[in-house]
Amino acid sequence: MNPTTNTHSKVRQMHDAEPYPNIPIATLPQDNLIDLYLYNLVTSYYLRNRQVISTQGKVILDAGCGTGYKCLNLAFANPGAKIVGVDFSEPSIAIARERLQYHNIADAEFHVLALENLPSLGLQFDYINIDEVLYFLPDPVAGLQAVKTVLRPDGIIRTNFHSSLQRFVYYRAQELFSLLGLTESSPDKAEFDLTRGIMHALKEDVFLKSMIWKPQFQTDDQMLLQNFLNRGDKGWTISQLFSALRDADLEFISMVNWWQWDLTQLFQNFDDLPVDFMIRLAEMSTEEQLHLFELFHPIHRLLDIWCGHPDAAQSSMPVFQWTVEHWQQATVHLHPQFCTPMIRDEMVDAIIQQHTFDLGRYFRMTNEPVTLDSTIAACLLPLVESPQPMLALVQRWQQIQPLHPLTLESITEWEAFDRIKDLLVYLEELGYVLLETGRSG
Numbered sequence: 001m002n003p004t005t006n007t008h009s010k011v012r013q014m015h016d017a018e019p020y021p022n023i024p025i026a027t028l029p030q031d032n033l034i035d036l037y038l039y040n041l042v043t044s045y046y047l048r049n050r051q052v053i054s055t056q057g058k059v060i061l062d063a064g065c066g067t068g069y070k071c072l073n074l075a076f077a078n079p080g081a082k083i084v085g086v087d088f089s090e091p092s093i094a095i096a097r098e099r100l101q102y103h104n105i106a107d108a109e110f111h112v113l114a115l116e117n118l119p120s121l122g123l124q125f126d127y128i129n130i131d132e133v134l135y136f137l138p139d140p141v142a143g144l145q146a147v148k149t150v151l152r153p154d155g156i157i158r159t160n161f162h163s164s165l166q167r168f169v170y171y172r173a174q175e176l177f178s179l180l181g182l183t184e185s186s187p188d189k190a191e192f193d194l195t196r197g198i199m200h201a202l203k204e205d206v207f208l209k210s211m212i213w214k215p216q217f218q219t220d221d222q223m224l225l226q227n228f229l230n231r232g233d234k235g236w237t238i239s240q241l242f243s244a245l246r247d248a249d250l251e252f253i254s255m256v257n258w259w260q261w262d263l264t265q266l267f268q269n270f271d272d273l274p275v276d277f278m279i280r281l282a283e284m285s286t287e288e289q290l291h292l293f294e295l296f297h298p299i300h301r302l303l304d305i306w307c308g309h310p311d312a313a314q315s316s317m318p319v320f321q322w323t324v325e326h327w328q329q330a331t332v333h334l335h336p337q338f339c340t341p342m343i344r345d346e347m348v349d350a351i352i353q354q355h356t357f358d359l360g361r362y363f364r365m366t367n368e369p370v371t372l373d374s375t376i377a378a379c380l381l382p383l384v385e386s387p388q389p390m391l392a393l394v395q396r397w398q399q400i401q402p403l404h405p406l407t408l409e410s411i412t413e414w415e416a417f418d419r420i421k422d423l424l425v426y427l428e429e430l431g432y433v434l435l436e437t438g439r440s441g
């Protein structure tokens with residue numbers, strides 16, 4: 001058997017025996033707004049192109065979909081899109097199919113297929129999710145290349161690798177249990193019991209135990225399997241990730257959790273850093289800055305990215321460079337994931353009760369609270385129903401707050417304009433609102 005077939009069959013056997021994830025079919029993804037926000041095609045498309053697209057009619061692939069929980073997330077996050085799930089594990093696909101039927105997602109189809117054979121489907125996709133899969137492939141670049149052939153010209157791929165720096169102790173554990181022969185055939189109850197027995201017997205301060213053993217491994221077979229008895233898991237560095245993208249001729253768009261890779265957050269006071277260091281930082285590429293972050297602070301299990309075809313980004317001017325004319329022709333969108341009846345009701349409640357509205361409680365990309373006072377919430381309320389011209393929000397602000405609270409003089413249109421502009425710059429940076437301008441250049 002050649003090494004690729006051998007790795008494939010080991011990984012497939014592992015997932016046939018223990019389809020992943022073992023989340024109950026009835027579980028709804030709706031409570032986890034940050035996940036839906038990130039699964040929403042609008043988010044990554046806007047990050048790359050500064051344009052807000054409709055998810056209606058889009059075709060989304062979940063490659064290596066396992067038991068389909070992420071397919072369900074993708075379906076909820078992208079109304080009107082078709083979901084296609086592919087995995088080479090037949091038992092996993094059976095559960096995925098059942099899951100989407102259970103939740104009445106009609107426009108979904110599933111195929112038992114290796115990711116490398118995706119072109120045989122004869123479909124092209126607007127968005128491809130390859131979540132927690134690539135690190136199992138014997139040749140991830142070949143996998144990415146196969147996936148790229150079914151990606152539409154302006155399509156986006158979300159994918160991830162395990163971080164070798166963050167996960168190095170788990171790799172040591174996997175090597176150890178492989179040395180003991182526990183991963184030769186598909187690990188089952190006997191191997192789980194033996195692994196737990198060995199870990200239990202270790203003294204608490206033995207490095208392997210003190211670093212990575214958690215109570216949940218005592219009871220959760222799947223977690224134990226994925227972390228200690230995994231048969232295909234591999235770790236990657238940022239440099240290896242970027243080199244794989246180059247080899248597959250794909251262009252990096254962003255880290256999926258980009259706000260958690262911010263170097264400035266690692267320092268007590270970024271502004272006090274040695275000037276020489278600041279100069280070096282400013283000269284570094286995105287790849288180098290991410291690499292540096294990981295060397296300082298390897299806390300992320302996944303190197304989770306969006307990428308796409310080279311040069312697919314539409315050129316657009318960043319919001320901080322917009323002129324008055326750009327703003328005058330701007331349309332403001334609340335991110336569609338926030339346009340829900342629940343959020344509308346909570347905003348209305350804050351307005352009536354004159355409480356602050358805590359936007360950050362749905363999710364936050366900053367350590368600071370994200371609260372809006374009730375008058376600001378009142379101004380932004382129409383955005384829950386539909387996008388609004390920036391100038392309509394300016395007019396609405398003048399109606400809500402006609403007088404300056406200190407001087408009691410009338411608020412001028414320019415004062416209102418500046419107030420709303422500053423607010424929108426802040427909310428756009430945090431990902432809550434999306435801004436498009438009709439003005440080109």
Ligand SMILES: C[S@@+](CC[C@H](N)C(=O)[O-])C[C@H]1O[C@@H](n2cnc3c(N)ncnc32)[C@H](O)[C@@H]1O
Nearest residue numbers: 015020064065066087088089114115131132133
């Ligand atoms: C850890 S699970 C992740 C499942 C799902 N993407 C998620 O994040 O919930 C990995 C999945 O990838 C599938 N897989 C691994 N290599 C594959 C390949 N070459 N072709 C198709 N599926 C593959 C496995 O069968 C398994 O269901």
